[in-house]
Amino acid sequence: QKLFALQIDSREPPILKSKIPYIGHVINLLQYGQDYYVYLDQQHRKPIYTLQLGPQRVYVASSPEWCQAVHKNHKTLVFNGLVAHAMEKAFLFDKNSLEVMNNNLYLTEGSHGVMAEVHDQCYPFLLPGQSLDSMNYAFFSQLPKQFSSLAKGEISEKVRLFDYIRPRFAITSMYALYGPKNIFALNPELEEMFWLFSEGIGPIMASPAPSITHRKVDQARRKCMAALEQYAKDESWKEASGFIQKRFEVATRNGLTLQMAGRAELSMMFGLLVNTVPASFWVISFLFADQHLLSEVRAEIEKCIRSDAGEATIYISRLKSQCPLLLATIREVLRTAAPMNAIRVVKEETSITGVGTGETHVLKQGSFVVTAANAVHASASIWGPGADTFDPRRFYQPSSPDASLDLARAAQAVISRKVHPGAFRAFGSGINLCPGRHFAQTEIAALTALMVLQFDLKDALTRGPYKPPKFEPSKVFHGVVRPDKDVEVTVTRRPGWQAKDFVFEM
Numbered sequence: 479q480k481l482f483a484l485q486i487d488s489r490e491p492p493i494l495k496s497k498i499p500y501i502g503h504v505i506n507l508l509q510y511g512q513d514y515y516v517y518l519d520q521q522h523r524k525p526i527y528t529l530q531l532g533p534q535r536v537y538v539a540s541s542p543e544w545c546q547a548v549h550k551n552h553k554t555l556v557f558n559g560l561v562a563h564a565m566e567k568a569f570l571f572d573k574n575s576l577e578v579m580n581n582n583l584y585l586t587e588g589s590h591g592v593m594a595e596v597h598d599q600c601y602p603f604l605l606p607g608q609s610l611d612s613m614n615y616a617f618f619s620q621l622p623k624q625f626s627s628l629a630k631g632e633i634s635e636k637v638r639l640f641d642y643i644r645p646r647f648a649i650t651s652m653y654a655l656y657g658p659k660n661i662f663a664l665n666p667e668l669e670e671m672f673w674l675f676s677e678g679i680g681p682i683m684a685s686p687a688p689s690i691t692h693r694k695v696d697q698a699r700r701k702c703m704a705a706l707e708q709y710a711k712d713e714s715w716k717e718a719s720g721f722i723q724k725r726f727e728v729a730t731r732n733g734l735t736l737q738m739a740g741r742a743e744l745s746m747m748f749g750l751l752v753n754t755v756p757a758s759f760w761v762i763s764f765l766f767a768d769q770h771l772l773s774e775v776r777a778e779i780e781k782c783i784r785s786d787a788g789e790a791t792i793y794i795s796r797l798k799s800q801c802p803l804l805l806a807t808i809r810e811v812l813r814t815a816a817p818m819n820a821i822r823v824v825k826e827e828t829s830i831t832g833v834g835t836g837e838t839h840v841l842k843q844g845s846f847v848v849t850a851a852n853a854v855h856a857s858a859s860i861w862g863p864g865a866d867t868f869d870p871r872r873f874y875q876p877s878s879p880d881a882s883l884d885l886a887r888a889a890q891a892v893i894s895r896k897v898h899p900g901a902f903r904a905f906g907s908g909i910n911l912c913p914g915r916h917f918a919q920t921e922i923a924a925l926t927a928l929m930v931l932q933f934d935l936k937d938a939l940t941r942g943p944y945k946p947p948k949f950e951p952s953k954v955f956h957g958v959v960r961p962d963k964d965v966e967v968t969v970t971r972r973p974g975w976q977a978k979d980f981v982f983e984m
Protein backbone atom coordinates (compact mmCIF):
# COMPACT_ATOMS: atom_id res chain seq x y z
CA GLN A 479 0.00 0.00 0.00
CA LYS A 480 2.80 2.39 0.99
CA LEU A 481 4.71 1.84 -2.21
CA PHE A 482 1.83 2.30 -4.62
CA ALA A 483 -0.73 4.46 -2.81
CA LEU A 484 -1.83 7.76 -4.38
CA GLN A 485 -0.85 10.84 -2.44
CA ILE A 486 -4.25 12.34 -1.66
CA ASP A 487 -4.63 15.98 -0.73
CA SER A 488 -6.91 16.45 2.31
CA ARG A 489 -9.23 18.60 0.18
CA GLU A 490 -9.87 15.78 -2.27
CA PRO A 491 -12.79 13.37 -1.72
CA PRO A 492 -11.86 10.60 0.77
CA ILE A 493 -10.10 7.61 -0.70
CA LEU A 494 -11.60 4.13 -0.49
CA LYS A 495 -8.75 1.65 -0.25
CA SER A 496 -8.89 -1.76 -1.90
CA LYS A 497 -7.51 -4.90 -0.25
CA ILE A 498 -5.12 -5.47 -3.15
CA PRO A 499 -3.15 -2.27 -3.61
CA TYR A 500 -3.03 -0.39 -6.92
CA ILE A 501 -5.16 -2.75 -9.01
CA GLY A 502 -7.77 -4.01 -6.52
CA HIS A 503 -10.51 -1.66 -7.74
CA VAL A 504 -9.59 -2.39 -11.38
CA ILE A 505 -10.08 -6.11 -10.79
CA ASN A 506 -13.40 -5.53 -9.03
CA LEU A 507 -14.67 -3.21 -11.77
CA LEU A 508 -13.78 -5.77 -14.43
CA GLN A 509 -15.49 -8.49 -12.41
CA TYR A 510 -18.62 -6.69 -11.21
CA GLY A 511 -18.96 -3.97 -13.84
CA GLN A 512 -20.87 -0.86 -12.86
CA ASP A 513 -22.60 -2.78 -10.04
CA TYR A 514 -19.33 -2.23 -8.15
CA TYR A 515 -20.33 1.43 -7.58
CA VAL A 516 -23.60 0.28 -6.00
CA TYR A 517 -21.68 -2.12 -3.78
CA LEU A 518 -19.21 0.58 -2.70
CA ASP A 519 -22.06 2.98 -1.97
CA GLN A 520 -23.85 0.41 0.18
CA GLN A 521 -20.66 -0.53 2.04
CA HIS A 522 -19.19 2.90 2.68
CA ARG A 523 -22.06 5.41 2.32
CA LYS A 524 -19.78 8.18 1.06
CA PRO A 525 -21.54 10.69 -1.22
CA ILE A 526 -18.29 11.33 -3.10
CA TYR A 527 -15.03 9.40 -2.90
CA THR A 528 -11.75 8.69 -4.67
CA LEU A 529 -10.68 5.37 -6.15
CA GLN A 530 -7.20 4.49 -7.28
CA LEU A 531 -7.29 2.59 -10.57
CA GLY A 532 -3.65 1.81 -11.20
CA PRO A 533 -1.90 5.17 -11.57
CA GLN A 534 -5.23 6.92 -12.21
CA ARG A 535 -7.42 8.89 -9.79
CA VAL A 536 -11.12 8.37 -10.34
CA TYR A 537 -13.60 10.38 -8.30
CA VAL A 538 -17.05 8.86 -7.90
CA ALA A 539 -20.08 11.03 -7.15
CA SER A 540 -22.62 8.77 -5.53
CA SER A 541 -25.38 11.14 -4.39
CA PRO A 542 -27.71 13.50 -6.29
CA GLU A 543 -26.04 16.51 -4.64
CA TRP A 544 -22.57 15.60 -5.89
CA CYS A 545 -23.73 14.36 -9.32
CA GLN A 546 -25.35 17.75 -9.83
CA ALA A 547 -22.19 19.48 -8.64
CA VAL A 548 -20.12 17.59 -11.23
CA HIS A 549 -22.45 18.49 -14.10
CA LYS A 550 -22.59 22.13 -13.00
CA ASN A 551 -18.83 22.43 -13.49
CA HIS A 552 -19.00 21.46 -17.17
CA LYS A 553 -16.32 23.95 -18.24
CA THR A 554 -13.56 22.10 -16.40
CA LEU A 555 -15.12 18.65 -15.90
CA VAL A 556 -15.47 17.95 -19.58
CA PHE A 557 -17.28 15.49 -21.81
CA ASN A 558 -16.06 16.44 -25.28
CA GLY A 559 -12.53 15.06 -24.86
CA LEU A 560 -14.07 11.61 -24.41
CA VAL A 561 -16.24 12.06 -27.49
CA ALA A 562 -13.15 12.95 -29.56
CA HIS A 563 -11.39 9.85 -28.19
CA ALA A 564 -14.36 7.68 -29.17
CA MET A 565 -14.48 9.22 -32.64
CA GLU A 566 -10.85 8.18 -33.13
CA LYS A 567 -10.91 4.71 -31.57
CA ALA A 568 -14.45 3.49 -32.22
CA PHE A 569 -15.42 5.36 -35.37
CA LEU A 570 -11.94 5.56 -36.92
CA PHE A 571 -11.89 9.25 -37.70
CA ASP A 572 -8.88 10.22 -39.87
CA LYS A 573 -6.34 12.91 -38.96
CA ASN A 574 -8.09 15.72 -40.78
CA SER A 575 -11.45 14.90 -39.16
CA LEU A 576 -9.88 14.78 -35.70
CA GLU A 577 -8.42 18.24 -36.31
CA VAL A 578 -11.88 19.46 -37.23
CA MET A 579 -13.28 17.97 -34.01
CA ASN A 580 -10.50 19.37 -31.88
CA ASN A 581 -11.15 22.92 -33.08
CA ASN A 582 -12.60 24.64 -29.98
CA LEU A 583 -13.23 21.17 -28.51
CA TYR A 584 -13.69 22.50 -24.99
CA LEU A 585 -15.83 25.45 -26.08
CA THR A 586 -13.35 27.92 -24.64
CA GLU A 587 -13.41 30.13 -27.73
CA GLY A 588 -17.08 30.93 -28.14
CA SER A 589 -19.69 28.92 -29.94
CA HIS A 590 -17.94 27.99 -33.18
CA GLY A 591 -16.54 24.56 -34.08
CA VAL A 592 -18.30 21.33 -34.86
CA MET A 593 -18.92 20.23 -31.24
CA ALA A 594 -20.42 23.53 -30.15
CA GLU A 595 -22.51 23.87 -33.29
CA VAL A 596 -23.90 20.33 -33.09
CA HIS A 597 -24.92 21.08 -29.51
CA ASP A 598 -26.41 24.52 -30.16
CA GLN A 599 -27.81 24.12 -33.65
CA CYS A 600 -28.73 20.43 -34.02
CA TYR A 601 -30.04 19.34 -30.61
CA PRO A 602 -32.89 21.90 -30.62
CA PHE A 603 -34.38 19.86 -33.50
CA LEU A 604 -35.00 17.10 -30.93
CA LEU A 605 -36.86 19.34 -28.51
CA PRO A 606 -40.66 19.74 -28.63
CA GLY A 607 -41.70 21.51 -31.83
CA GLN A 608 -42.39 20.96 -35.50
CA SER A 609 -39.21 19.02 -36.23
CA LEU A 610 -39.80 16.55 -33.37
CA ASP A 611 -43.44 16.17 -34.48
CA SER A 612 -42.31 15.21 -38.01
CA MET A 613 -39.92 12.60 -36.60
CA ASN A 614 -42.68 11.22 -34.39
CA TYR A 615 -45.06 11.06 -37.37
CA ALA A 616 -42.47 9.26 -39.46
CA PHE A 617 -42.03 6.75 -36.62
CA PHE A 618 -45.78 6.23 -36.21
CA SER A 619 -46.28 5.80 -39.95
CA GLN A 620 -44.04 2.70 -39.89
CA LEU A 621 -44.49 1.15 -36.45
CA PRO A 622 -47.89 -0.60 -36.84
CA LYS A 623 -46.79 -2.22 -40.14
CA GLN A 624 -43.85 -3.83 -38.36
CA PHE A 625 -46.14 -5.71 -35.97
CA SER A 626 -49.21 -6.22 -38.15
CA SER A 627 -48.43 -9.79 -39.22
CA LEU A 628 -47.65 -11.06 -35.69
CA ALA A 629 -50.11 -13.82 -34.68
CA LYS A 630 -52.52 -12.59 -37.34
CA GLY A 631 -55.94 -14.26 -37.51
CA GLU A 632 -56.91 -16.97 -35.08
CA ILE A 633 -53.45 -18.50 -34.82
CA SER A 634 -50.85 -18.03 -32.14
CA GLU A 635 -47.19 -17.52 -32.94
CA LYS A 636 -43.99 -18.40 -31.07
CA VAL A 637 -41.27 -15.73 -31.08
CA ARG A 638 -38.18 -14.81 -29.12
CA LEU A 639 -39.35 -11.58 -27.61
CA PHE A 640 -36.18 -9.44 -27.61
CA ASP A 641 -35.17 -10.71 -31.06
CA TYR A 642 -38.61 -9.87 -32.36
CA ILE A 643 -38.82 -6.36 -30.94
CA ARG A 644 -35.23 -5.28 -31.56
CA PRO A 645 -35.04 -5.12 -35.40
CA ARG A 646 -38.57 -3.82 -35.81
CA PHE A 647 -38.07 -1.02 -33.35
CA ALA A 648 -34.60 -0.20 -34.69
CA ILE A 649 -35.70 -0.12 -38.34
CA THR A 650 -38.61 2.17 -37.47
CA SER A 651 -36.37 4.52 -35.46
CA MET A 652 -33.86 4.68 -38.30
CA TYR A 653 -36.63 5.51 -40.74
CA ALA A 654 -37.79 8.37 -38.51
CA LEU A 655 -34.36 10.00 -38.32
CA TYR A 656 -32.61 8.94 -41.52
CA GLY A 657 -35.53 8.72 -43.93
CA PRO A 658 -36.54 6.05 -46.44
CA LYS A 659 -32.97 5.40 -47.64
CA ASN A 660 -31.55 4.70 -44.17
CA ILE A 661 -28.88 2.00 -44.12
CA PHE A 662 -31.10 -0.64 -42.48
CA ALA A 663 -33.79 -0.15 -45.13
CA LEU A 664 -31.28 -0.60 -47.96
CA ASN A 665 -29.51 -3.53 -46.30
CA PRO A 666 -31.36 -5.22 -43.39
CA GLU A 667 -28.24 -7.30 -42.60
CA LEU A 668 -26.69 -4.12 -41.18
CA GLU A 669 -29.15 -4.08 -38.30
CA GLU A 670 -27.54 -7.27 -36.98
CA MET A 671 -24.08 -5.83 -37.72
CA PHE A 672 -24.86 -2.70 -35.74
CA TRP A 673 -25.72 -4.69 -32.59
CA LEU A 674 -22.64 -6.85 -32.98
CA PHE A 675 -20.55 -3.69 -33.07
CA SER A 676 -22.38 -2.07 -30.16
CA GLU A 677 -21.79 -5.16 -27.96
CA GLY A 678 -18.08 -5.14 -28.72
CA ILE A 679 -17.33 -1.44 -28.77
CA GLY A 680 -15.51 -1.40 -25.38
CA PRO A 681 -13.05 -4.19 -26.22
CA ILE A 682 -12.28 -2.92 -29.72
CA MET A 683 -11.58 0.57 -28.41
CA ALA A 684 -9.11 -0.93 -25.93
CA SER A 685 -7.44 -3.32 -28.35
CA PRO A 686 -4.24 -2.24 -30.16
CA ALA A 687 -5.15 -4.41 -33.17
CA PRO A 688 -8.93 -4.94 -33.28
CA SER A 689 -8.89 -6.34 -36.82
CA ILE A 690 -6.94 -9.30 -35.38
CA THR A 691 -8.26 -9.56 -31.81
CA HIS A 692 -11.93 -8.77 -32.54
CA ARG A 693 -12.31 -9.54 -36.22
CA LYS A 694 -16.09 -9.98 -36.38
CA VAL A 695 -16.85 -6.81 -34.42
CA ASP A 696 -14.35 -4.86 -36.49
CA GLN A 697 -15.88 -6.11 -39.73
CA ALA A 698 -19.38 -5.28 -38.51
CA ARG A 699 -18.25 -1.73 -37.71
CA ARG A 700 -16.60 -1.33 -41.13
CA LYS A 701 -19.72 -2.57 -42.94
CA CYS A 702 -21.89 -0.05 -41.09
CA MET A 703 -19.39 2.75 -41.76
CA ALA A 704 -19.13 1.93 -45.46
CA ALA A 705 -22.93 1.99 -45.78
CA LEU A 706 -23.13 5.35 -44.01
CA GLU A 707 -20.43 6.78 -46.26
CA GLN A 708 -22.44 5.65 -49.29
CA TYR A 709 -25.58 7.14 -47.71
CA ALA A 710 -23.70 10.45 -47.48
CA LYS A 711 -22.31 10.26 -51.02
CA ASP A 712 -25.73 9.44 -52.48
CA GLU A 713 -27.13 12.49 -50.66
CA SER A 714 -29.79 10.26 -49.09
CA TRP A 715 -29.59 12.50 -46.01
CA LYS A 716 -31.44 15.13 -48.01
CA GLU A 717 -34.54 12.96 -47.50
CA ALA A 718 -33.86 12.56 -43.74
CA SER A 719 -35.30 14.41 -40.73
CA GLY A 720 -34.43 18.09 -40.21
CA PHE A 721 -32.15 16.99 -37.36
CA ILE A 722 -29.98 14.76 -39.55
CA GLN A 723 -29.93 17.27 -42.42
CA LYS A 724 -28.65 19.88 -39.99
CA ARG A 725 -25.96 17.51 -38.68
CA PHE A 726 -24.64 16.98 -42.23
CA GLU A 727 -24.73 20.71 -42.91
CA VAL A 728 -22.84 21.57 -39.68
CA ALA A 729 -20.29 18.76 -40.16
CA THR A 730 -19.40 19.63 -43.77
CA ARG A 731 -19.42 23.41 -43.18
CA ASN A 732 -16.84 22.85 -40.43
CA GLY A 733 -14.54 20.88 -42.73
CA LEU A 734 -15.51 17.20 -42.44
CA THR A 735 -15.61 15.44 -45.79
CA LEU A 736 -18.98 14.06 -46.79
CA GLN A 737 -17.54 10.58 -46.28
CA MET A 738 -16.52 11.33 -42.67
CA ALA A 739 -19.78 13.14 -41.97
CA GLY A 740 -21.51 9.90 -42.98
CA ARG A 741 -19.21 7.85 -40.75
CA ALA A 742 -19.91 10.15 -37.79
CA GLU A 743 -23.56 9.11 -37.96
CA LEU A 744 -22.60 5.73 -36.54
CA SER A 745 -22.08 7.53 -33.21
CA MET A 746 -25.53 9.12 -33.49
CA MET A 747 -27.03 5.68 -34.14
CA PHE A 748 -25.71 4.68 -30.71
CA GLY A 749 -27.64 7.53 -29.10
CA LEU A 750 -30.71 6.59 -31.11
CA LEU A 751 -30.81 2.83 -30.56
CA VAL A 752 -28.72 1.28 -27.81
CA ASN A 753 -30.79 2.50 -24.88
CA THR A 754 -34.25 2.87 -26.35
CA VAL A 755 -34.52 -0.67 -27.72
CA PRO A 756 -33.78 -2.48 -24.41
CA ALA A 757 -35.83 0.09 -22.46
CA SER A 758 -38.87 -0.71 -24.64
CA PHE A 759 -38.29 -4.40 -24.14
CA TRP A 760 -38.21 -4.04 -20.34
CA VAL A 761 -41.38 -1.92 -20.23
CA ILE A 762 -43.22 -4.59 -22.21
CA SER A 763 -41.59 -7.38 -20.22
CA PHE A 764 -42.39 -5.97 -16.77
CA LEU A 765 -45.98 -5.24 -17.82
CA PHE A 766 -46.67 -8.74 -19.14
CA ALA A 767 -45.03 -10.23 -16.05
CA ASP A 768 -47.59 -8.62 -13.74
CA GLN A 769 -51.19 -9.27 -14.79
CA HIS A 770 -52.56 -6.79 -12.32
CA LEU A 771 -50.31 -3.96 -13.52
CA LEU A 772 -50.98 -4.97 -17.13
CA SER A 773 -54.74 -4.76 -16.78
CA GLU A 774 -54.54 -1.34 -15.13
CA VAL A 775 -52.23 0.02 -17.84
CA ARG A 776 -54.44 -1.51 -20.55
CA ALA A 777 -57.44 0.22 -19.05
CA GLU A 778 -55.57 3.55 -19.15
CA ILE A 779 -54.50 3.06 -22.77
CA GLU A 780 -57.94 1.91 -23.91
CA LYS A 781 -59.21 5.34 -22.93
CA CYS A 782 -56.75 6.90 -25.40
CA ILE A 783 -58.03 5.23 -28.54
CA ARG A 784 -60.93 5.45 -30.95
CA SER A 785 -61.86 2.07 -32.30
CA ASP A 786 -64.07 1.33 -35.33
CA ALA A 787 -64.81 -2.02 -36.91
CA GLY A 788 -61.54 -2.33 -38.81
CA GLU A 789 -59.31 0.41 -37.41
CA ALA A 790 -58.06 1.70 -34.06
CA THR A 791 -56.52 5.15 -33.65
CA ILE A 792 -54.12 5.71 -30.73
CA TYR A 793 -53.89 9.35 -29.67
CA ILE A 794 -50.37 10.07 -28.47
CA SER A 795 -51.23 13.30 -26.66
CA ARG A 796 -53.69 11.30 -24.56
CA LEU A 797 -51.08 8.66 -23.80
CA LYS A 798 -48.96 11.50 -22.47
CA SER A 799 -51.63 13.09 -20.34
CA GLN A 800 -53.99 10.29 -19.32
CA CYS A 801 -51.80 7.27 -18.59
CA PRO A 802 -50.01 8.01 -15.30
CA LEU A 803 -49.34 4.33 -14.56
CA LEU A 804 -47.84 3.73 -18.02
CA LEU A 805 -45.56 6.74 -17.57
CA ALA A 806 -44.66 5.62 -14.06
CA THR A 807 -43.76 2.17 -15.43
CA ILE A 808 -41.41 3.72 -18.03
CA ARG A 809 -39.77 5.78 -15.29
CA GLU A 810 -39.35 2.79 -13.02
CA VAL A 811 -37.82 0.74 -15.86
CA LEU A 812 -35.29 3.52 -16.42
CA ARG A 813 -34.56 3.77 -12.69
CA THR A 814 -33.86 0.04 -12.40
CA ALA A 815 -32.43 -0.87 -15.82
CA ALA A 816 -30.50 2.24 -16.86
CA PRO A 817 -27.11 2.48 -15.14
CA MET A 818 -26.37 5.69 -17.04
CA ASN A 819 -23.13 6.51 -15.28
CA ALA A 820 -21.52 9.52 -16.95
CA ILE A 821 -17.77 10.05 -17.14
CA ARG A 822 -15.95 13.38 -17.24
CA VAL A 823 -12.28 14.34 -17.51
CA VAL A 824 -10.90 16.93 -15.07
CA LYS A 825 -9.37 19.44 -17.52
CA GLU A 826 -7.98 21.66 -14.77
CA GLU A 827 -8.00 21.54 -10.98
CA THR A 828 -11.58 22.22 -9.91
CA SER A 829 -13.15 23.01 -6.60
CA ILE A 830 -16.72 21.68 -6.43
CA THR A 831 -19.43 22.17 -3.83
CA GLY A 832 -22.12 19.53 -3.31
CA VAL A 833 -25.39 21.20 -4.29
CA GLY A 834 -27.15 22.17 -1.08
CA THR A 835 -24.49 20.57 1.16
CA GLY A 836 -22.09 23.51 1.56
CA GLU A 837 -19.21 20.99 1.51
CA THR A 838 -16.36 21.52 -0.96
CA HIS A 839 -13.76 19.19 -2.50
CA VAL A 840 -10.91 19.68 -4.93
CA LEU A 841 -10.59 17.48 -8.01
CA LYS A 842 -7.13 17.19 -9.56
CA GLN A 843 -6.31 17.82 -13.20
CA GLY A 844 -6.05 14.71 -15.41
CA SER A 845 -8.36 12.60 -13.23
CA PHE A 846 -11.71 11.13 -14.21
CA VAL A 847 -15.04 11.70 -12.50
CA VAL A 848 -17.90 9.20 -12.63
CA THR A 849 -21.43 10.23 -11.71
CA ALA A 850 -22.73 6.91 -10.42
CA ALA A 851 -26.37 7.16 -11.46
CA ASN A 852 -26.86 3.47 -10.73
CA ALA A 853 -25.78 3.93 -7.10
CA VAL A 854 -28.21 6.88 -6.78
CA HIS A 855 -31.00 4.83 -8.40
CA ALA A 856 -30.37 1.91 -6.01
CA SER A 857 -30.02 3.92 -2.81
CA ALA A 858 -32.44 2.91 -0.05
CA SER A 859 -31.75 6.20 1.72
CA ILE A 860 -33.24 7.99 -1.31
CA TRP A 861 -36.00 5.63 -2.48
CA GLY A 862 -36.85 3.84 0.73
CA PRO A 863 -36.37 0.22 1.83
CA GLY A 864 -37.98 -1.13 -1.36
CA ALA A 865 -35.34 0.52 -3.58
CA ASP A 866 -34.28 -2.86 -4.95
CA THR A 867 -37.77 -3.89 -6.08
CA PHE A 868 -39.58 -2.90 -9.26
CA ASP A 869 -42.44 -0.69 -8.17
CA PRO A 870 -43.85 1.77 -10.73
CA ARG A 871 -46.14 3.23 -8.11
CA ARG A 872 -43.28 5.17 -6.57
CA PHE A 873 -43.64 7.50 -9.61
CA TYR A 874 -47.42 7.35 -9.78
CA GLN A 875 -49.24 10.67 -9.80
CA PRO A 876 -52.91 9.95 -10.47
CA SER A 877 -54.13 13.50 -10.33
CA SER A 878 -51.34 15.27 -12.17
CA PRO A 879 -53.08 17.81 -14.41
CA ASP A 880 -50.15 18.06 -16.80
CA ALA A 881 -48.57 14.60 -16.68
CA SER A 882 -45.87 15.02 -19.27
CA LEU A 883 -43.76 12.53 -21.16
CA ASP A 884 -40.65 14.44 -20.19
CA LEU A 885 -39.26 11.90 -17.80
CA ALA A 886 -36.21 14.03 -17.16
CA ARG A 887 -38.64 16.03 -15.09
CA ALA A 888 -39.67 12.87 -13.28
CA ALA A 889 -38.05 14.45 -10.27
CA GLN A 890 -41.08 16.71 -10.12
CA ALA A 891 -43.19 13.62 -9.65
CA VAL A 892 -41.28 12.46 -6.63
CA ILE A 893 -40.47 15.73 -4.92
CA SER A 894 -43.74 15.47 -3.10
CA ARG A 895 -42.48 12.21 -1.60
CA LYS A 896 -39.33 13.87 -0.32
CA VAL A 897 -37.06 12.41 -2.96
CA HIS A 898 -34.21 14.63 -4.09
CA PRO A 899 -35.01 16.38 -7.42
CA GLY A 900 -31.72 15.16 -8.89
CA ALA A 901 -32.30 11.52 -7.94
CA PHE A 902 -33.72 10.35 -11.30
CA ARG A 903 -30.65 10.35 -13.52
CA ALA A 904 -31.51 8.12 -16.51
CA PHE A 905 -31.12 11.02 -18.95
CA GLY A 906 -28.16 12.67 -17.23
CA SER A 907 -28.29 16.33 -16.29
CA GLY A 908 -26.75 19.71 -17.00
CA ILE A 909 -25.69 20.80 -20.48
CA ASN A 910 -25.42 17.22 -21.73
CA LEU A 911 -28.92 16.24 -20.58
CA CYS A 912 -30.12 13.78 -23.24
CA PRO A 913 -31.69 15.80 -26.06
CA GLY A 914 -33.32 12.63 -27.46
CA ARG A 915 -35.39 11.97 -24.33
CA HIS A 916 -38.66 13.28 -25.76
CA PHE A 917 -38.36 11.19 -28.90
CA ALA A 918 -37.28 8.13 -26.91
CA GLN A 919 -40.18 8.34 -24.50
CA THR A 920 -42.77 8.82 -27.23
CA GLU A 921 -41.35 5.81 -29.10
CA ILE A 922 -41.44 3.62 -25.97
CA ALA A 923 -44.99 4.68 -25.07
CA ALA A 924 -46.21 4.10 -28.65
CA LEU A 925 -44.72 0.61 -28.91
CA THR A 926 -46.01 -0.35 -25.49
CA ALA A 927 -49.53 0.80 -26.36
CA LEU A 928 -49.44 -1.21 -29.58
CA MET A 929 -48.22 -4.36 -27.84
CA VAL A 930 -50.44 -4.37 -24.77
CA LEU A 931 -53.60 -3.53 -26.69
CA GLN A 932 -53.23 -6.23 -29.31
CA PHE A 933 -51.46 -9.14 -27.70
CA ASP A 934 -51.38 -11.65 -24.88
CA LEU A 935 -48.12 -13.43 -24.08
CA LYS A 936 -47.43 -16.79 -22.49
CA ASP A 937 -44.18 -18.55 -21.67
CA ALA A 938 -43.69 -20.84 -24.69
CA LEU A 939 -41.97 -23.58 -22.70
CA THR A 940 -44.28 -23.89 -19.70
CA ARG A 941 -47.40 -22.51 -21.46
CA GLY A 942 -47.91 -20.68 -18.19
CA PRO A 943 -47.72 -16.96 -17.40
CA TYR A 944 -44.97 -14.90 -19.02
CA LYS A 945 -41.74 -14.94 -16.98
CA PRO A 946 -39.31 -12.11 -17.63
CA PRO A 947 -35.62 -12.82 -18.14
CA LYS A 948 -32.98 -11.45 -15.75
CA PHE A 949 -30.76 -8.47 -16.46
CA GLU A 950 -27.51 -9.39 -18.20
CA PRO A 951 -24.44 -9.20 -15.91
CA SER A 952 -23.16 -5.69 -15.34
CA LYS A 953 -20.27 -4.41 -17.49
CA VAL A 954 -17.72 -1.61 -17.06
CA PHE A 955 -19.40 0.47 -19.78
CA HIS A 956 -23.12 0.01 -19.87
CA GLY A 957 -26.24 1.73 -21.12
CA VAL A 958 -29.72 0.37 -20.49
CA VAL A 959 -29.10 -3.31 -19.72
CA ARG A 960 -30.20 -6.09 -22.05
CA PRO A 961 -31.78 -9.42 -21.01
CA ASP A 962 -29.32 -12.13 -19.95
CA LYS A 963 -30.98 -14.43 -22.43
CA ASP A 964 -33.94 -14.11 -24.72
CA VAL A 965 -37.35 -15.52 -23.79
CA GLU A 966 -39.51 -17.58 -26.10
CA VAL A 967 -43.14 -16.55 -25.89
CA THR A 968 -46.41 -17.62 -27.44
CA VAL A 969 -48.24 -14.60 -28.78
CA THR A 970 -51.98 -14.52 -29.36
CA ARG A 971 -54.22 -11.63 -30.34
CA ARG A 972 -56.60 -10.43 -27.68
CA PRO A 973 -60.27 -11.12 -28.37
CA GLY A 974 -61.75 -8.18 -30.23
CA TRP A 975 -58.37 -7.03 -31.61
CA GLN A 976 -57.76 -9.72 -34.24
CA ALA A 977 -58.64 -7.86 -37.39
CA LYS A 978 -57.77 -4.28 -36.60
CA ASP A 979 -55.36 -1.92 -38.29
CA PHE A 980 -53.65 0.56 -36.01
CA VAL A 981 -52.84 4.19 -36.72
CA PHE A 982 -51.38 6.90 -34.51
CA GLU A 983 -52.38 10.51 -34.27
CA MET A 984 -50.93 13.24 -32.11
Ligand code: HEM
Pocket residue numbers: 557597604749750751753754757812816818819820821903904905906907909910911912913914915917918958
Ligand atom coordinates in the same frame (compact mmCIF):
# COMPACT_ATOMS: atom_id res chain seq x y z
C1 HEM B 1 -34.15 5.40 -23.10
C2 HEM B 1 -33.42 6.01 -24.01
C3 HEM B 1 -32.27 6.94 -23.71
C4 HEM B 1 -31.53 7.09 -22.57
C5 HEM B 1 -31.67 6.35 -21.24
C6 HEM B 1 -30.54 8.13 -22.84
C7 HEM B 1 -29.61 8.59 -21.91
C8 HEM B 1 -28.70 9.60 -22.16
C9 HEM B 1 -27.77 10.13 -21.17
C10 HEM B 1 -27.64 9.67 -19.72
C11 HEM B 1 -27.04 11.10 -21.77
C12 HEM B 1 -25.96 11.98 -21.12
C13 HEM B 1 -24.61 11.33 -21.20
C14 HEM B 1 -23.56 12.08 -20.40
O1 HEM B 1 -23.86 13.07 -19.75
O2 HEM B 1 -22.40 11.63 -20.42
C15 HEM B 1 -27.48 11.17 -23.15
C16 HEM B 1 -26.94 12.01 -24.09
C17 HEM B 1 -27.34 12.05 -25.41
N1 HEM B 1 -28.42 11.37 -25.96
FE1 HEM B 1 -29.63 10.06 -25.02
N2 HEM B 1 -30.71 8.56 -24.13
C18 HEM B 1 -31.75 7.87 -24.69
C19 HEM B 1 -32.25 8.02 -25.98
C20 HEM B 1 -31.75 8.89 -26.93
C21 HEM B 1 -32.27 9.07 -28.27
C22 HEM B 1 -33.49 8.33 -28.84
C23 HEM B 1 -31.48 9.99 -28.90
C24 HEM B 1 -31.60 10.55 -30.29
C25 HEM B 1 -32.70 10.71 -30.98
C26 HEM B 1 -30.45 10.39 -27.95
C27 HEM B 1 -29.46 11.30 -28.21
C28 HEM B 1 -28.50 11.72 -27.29
C29 HEM B 1 -27.42 12.65 -27.62
C30 HEM B 1 -27.15 13.27 -28.99
C31 HEM B 1 -26.69 12.85 -26.44
C32 HEM B 1 -25.44 13.73 -26.25
C33 HEM B 1 -25.84 15.09 -25.71
C34 HEM B 1 -24.66 16.04 -25.58
O3 HEM B 1 -23.58 15.74 -26.07
O4 HEM B 1 -24.85 17.12 -25.01
N3 HEM B 1 -30.66 9.72 -26.76
N4 HEM B 1 -28.50 10.26 -23.36
